[in-house]
Amino acid sequence: MTDTARLDIGGLELRALEDAFSKLGHPRFHARQVFQWIHKRGVTDFAQMSDLSRDLRGTLAEQCEILTPQVVRVERSIDGTTKLLLKLADGKQIESVFIPDTPSQTFCISSQVGCAMKCGFCLTGKMGIDRNLTAGEIAGQVRVLARELNMLDARFNIVLMGMGEPLHNYENVMQALRILADEHGLAVNPRRVTLSTVGVLPALERLATEPVMPNLAISLHATTEDQRDMLVPINRKYGLKELLDACRRFPVKRRERITFEYVMLNEVNDTPEDARRLVRLLHGIRGKVNLLPLNEAAGIPYERPSDDRVNRFAKILADHGVTVSVRKSRGRDIRAACGQLITETNRSRLPGRRLALAMEGRG
Ligand code: SAH
Numbered sequence: 001m002t003d004t005a006r007l008d009i010g011g012l013e014l015r016a017l018e019d020a021f022s023k024l025g026h027p028r029f030h031a032r033q034v035f036q037w038i039h040k041r042g043v044t045d046f047a048q049m050s051d052l053s054r055d056l057r058g059t060l061a062e063q064c065e066i067l068t069p070q071v072v073r074v075e076r077s078i079d080g081t082t083k084l085l086l087k088l089a090d091g092k093q094i095e096s097v098f099i100p101d102t103p104s105q106t107f108c109i110s111s112q113v114g115c116a117m118k119c120g121f122c123l124t125g126k127m128g129i130d131r132n133l134t135a136g137e138i139a140g141q142v143r144v145l146a147r148e149l150n151m152l153d154a155r156f157n158i159v160l161m162g163m164g165e166p167l168h169n170y171e172n173v174m175q176a177l178r179i180l181a182d183e184h185g186l187a188v189n190p191r192r193v194t195l196s197t198v199g200v201l202p203a204l205e206r207l208a209t210e211p212v213m214p215n216l217a218i219s220l221h222a223t224t225e226d227q228r229d230m231l232v233p234i235n236r237k238y239g240l241k242e243l244l245d246a247c248r249r250f251p252v253k254r255r256e257r258i259t260f261e262y263v264m265l266n267e268v269n270d271t272p273e274d275a276r277r278l279v280r281l282l283h284g285i286r287g288k289v290n291l292l293p294l295n296e297a298a299g300i301p302y303e304r305p306s307d308d309r310v311n312r313f314a315k316i317l318a319d320h321g322v323t324v325s326v327r328k329s330r331g332r333d334i335r336a337a338c339g340q341l342i343t344e345t346n347r348s349r350l351p352g353r354r355l356a357l358a359m360e361g362r363g
Helices: 014-024 029-040 054-063 123-127 135-148 170-181 201-207 225-231 240-249 272-281 307-319
Strands: 070-076 082-087 093-099 106-108 112-114 129-132 157-160 193-197 215-219 258-264 287-293 324-326 341-344 354-357
Touching (some): 070 135, 082 135, 093 135, 135 170, 170 193, 258 307, 307 324
Parallel strands (some): 106 157, 157 193, 287 324
Antiparallel strands (some): 070 082, 082 093, 093 106, 341 354
């Protein structure tokens, strides 16, 4: 077989890998061994899979491959936040971030190259969508981070808050989450995973029916239809009211809540009236609010409000019984905070264009 005909098995769930092995003429139980090597130990070179016979290792290397994002650059912030620039098999680049001690350890990963949502304050949106990441690339980011940081046996959280809109790449994201949750792999409990979305309603309704579900974070950012139409354009298709109704119906487990992310833009959506409207909107929803003071960037026509304005807004929510936190930026010195991640993209297609990756920087 030639290289181009090799089957990429990095994005296959265990059952699918067993089926693939059957088709290739190998006993199914070897699939579990290979799955463990890839997803539990981060080993992608068949030659190193020492519990397989030499013959099988050789045949597998001819028939299969495990496409894995390659680390191009590692940058470490003084606060310990670590940003990895990763190159995909087709040369496109994404960034993934490790945020330590929040107090848990958190991996922030991407779901797409670029993003189609065009939110007014997010640089990734300016770029438009390039392509979806495959399930193998999404799960692969976690395994690369875990291996690079010596954390294959550590406990960590995952937030889908990097580049891209996860519910715009539903199948691949859910497949990746099932691979990550598999007990034969990294066994990441779905309760440790948070999916952040602008609210692609049909996909959100579908998520509500999944047997295994991540925590949900909704990028709300505005309290009126008009303002959300402007800041989060998908609101013109799936409006604020419908989104909040869907949140009301969403099956939130006992002791858990939906997080509502609210980016704070100076004198745009940070007034006391906005805060009071937010209180009313969230009435009857098991939710909490995470305020994200804007991380400013060139090309973004908004400003970060003063701490006083942020605190005044937070106090109104708290005084009305809404749980609220303010996200502290992490890794600003290496441009790894929300809206600060920038990768050079495929130069031949988009010369000189730069991408910003919005991400979680919970403090
Ligand atoms: N597409 C998903 C994941 C995006 S990133 C979503 O929209 O939810 C996670 C969060 O960072 C989102 O709430 C996003 O709106 C926010 N964000 C984007 N740019 C930002 C910036 N410049 N400053 C602060 N937060 C930003």
